[in-house]
Amino acid sequence: MINEIVSMNGYGLYVWSAFSFTLISFGSLFLITKLQLLKEKRKFAYKFGSLNTEEVRVAESQKINKEILAGILSSKI
Amino acid sequence: MLKFFEPNKIFAITSRAPKYVLFLFIIVLSIGLTEALFLSPEDYKQSHSVRIMYVHVPSAWISLGIFSLIAFLSLVSFIFKNKNFSLISKSLAPSGFVFNIIALVTGAIWGKPTWGTWWAWDARITSMLILALFYSMYLLSWKIFRKEEQAIKIASIIAILGAINIPIIKFSVDWWSTLHQSSSVQILSKTSIHTSMLIPLAIMTAAFTLFSILIFLMKYNTELIKIKNKGLDRL
Numbered sequence: 001m002i003n004e005i006v007s008m009n010g011y012g013l014y015v016w017s018a019f020s021f022t023l024i025s026f027g028s029l030f031l032i033t034k035l036q037l038l039k040e041k042r043k044f045a046y047k048f049g050s051l052n053t054e055e056v057r058v059a060e061s062q063k064i065n066k067e068i069l070a071g072i073l074s075s076k077i
Numbered sequence: 078m079l080k081f082f083e084p085n086k087i088f089a090i091t092s093r094a095p096k097y098v099l100f101l102f103i104i105v106l107s108i109g110l111t112e113a114l115f116l117s118p119e120d121y122k123q124s125h126s127v128r129i130m131y132v133h134v135p136s137a138w139i140s141l142g143i144f145s146l147i148a149f150l151s152l153v154s155f156i157f158k159n160k161n162f163s164l165i166s167k168s169l170a171p172s173g174f175v176f177n178i179i180a181l182v183t184g185a186i187w188g189k190p191t192w193g194t195w196w197a198w199d200a201r202i203t204s205m206l207i208l209a210l211f212y213s214m215y216l217l218s219w220k221i222f223r224k225e226e227q228a229i230k231i232a233s234i235i236a237i238l239g240a241i242n243i244p245i246i247k248f249s250v251d252w253w254s255t256l257h258q259s260s261s262v263q264i265l266s267k268t269s270i271h272t273s274m275l276i277p278l279a280i281m282t283a284a285f286t287l288f289s290i291l292i293f294l295m296k297y298n299t300e301l302i303k304i305k306n307k308g309l310d311r312l
Contacts, residue, residue, distance in 0.1 A: 008125035018183040022132040040302040047309040
């Protein structure tokens, strides 16, 4: 049974390599994109942390900045 | 209507959506893989090698769909001078390019047992390779040109020019004698593929679409935060 699934009448090498290539590509693209997002989030948190009180007030007046900060605190993805 | 697409308004949605899309993608992909690898029948001529279709065909469809969308958004961004459309196009490109590469590689793997060769300069394969070149040029233009206005302009021109290749890919099997068969899945007329194979194909297409949405959302959020980082520098 397992041998049959692996060999697929002699086509196993082709089928499994096509599916593996697809899934590895998905994994790599997901990881690269996630790392880029994390890098930008860290940069944002660092820059926001180094602002003075007046600059923080100006930055916080933009809703999107608050959303980014909230995302940094709670994000898992 | 265009105001709906303003980053400040949609970031609240795009920043929360990825975790739900990822969850849905994992479920749909698991069902799709089970159907494609174990439950769907083998072909009477191609035997089990037909299973490669379940990754090859959706990848080709999605890479074509994404490039068409990029070209359309580039044109709209040209007409309405809307930078957000360029940002959306830029965020769509990486997943489109990866799907294009998957289609080419899995096509080569499928070609060996069915045609006896990894590669042929067939009209469909060559036009898909040209699409990969357009994707590469599009992505590179954002890296090479540092001035935003210039990058938007060059990338848009590449996308609009590349759109000429889309109908060529679609109709290449009708216009030229190629190794590829003509379309089995039709939207407007009867589909010639059996339901037992059409269902896993549809599930895998749904899974791949969800993956491209996931990557798009993550990339779009990255680009928006990048812009906001520049904004903090100016304070």
